[in-house]
Amino acid sequence: MTLPIQLRPLNADDFPRLMKLWQAAETIVIRESDTEETFRRFLQKNPKSSFAAYAGVRMVGSVLAGHDGWRGYLYHMAVKPDYRERGIASQLVNAAVHQLREEGISKVHCLVKKDNLIAQQFWEACSFRLRDELLDYSI
């Protein structure tokens, strides 16, 4: 039997399960800055816009979403391999973008690695437009 999927906002205690999900996702790059402390700080600034998908008690997908008052950003979109291609990531993105819109944010960005072709197809399917006129500089 396939359990129904339920979406819930992420909370500060979710970090250990999130880390397992990211590690299982193969293409998520986990950096030294991806710590429980950073996650809690992110949630303090953005308490309502990040979501997890559950099949029963099992966390099977999640997305982090936040904004700086100007633009919104999505991070670490991931679905457990066994649960992919069932519309779970689309539901998570819709929930996150909807909440960002409720908070007055109209433009939402997501960085995607050039070699992650599945992710590129996914974001296009979610109506995100590739900004190939931009370069991403960071420090």
Ligand SMILES: CC(C)(COP(=O)(O)OP(=O)(O)OC[C@H]1O[C@@H](n2cnc3c(N)ncnc32)[C@H](O)[C@@H]1OP(=O)(O)O)[C@@H](O)C(=O)NCCC(=O)NCCS
């Ligand atoms: C990318 C990812 C989050 C998609 O999750 P998902 O729950 O399988 O996605 P959905 O089922 O909501 O797919 C929505 C649409 O995306 C596209 N898509 C999703 N997976 C795809 C695949 N393997 N190949 C081609 N298109 C795909 C399809 O157009 C799909 O719509 P359809 O089912 O009507 O054809 C998932 O593959 C994943 O966790 N990958 C590893 C982590 C990652 O790379 N994250 C992205 C970081 S930018």
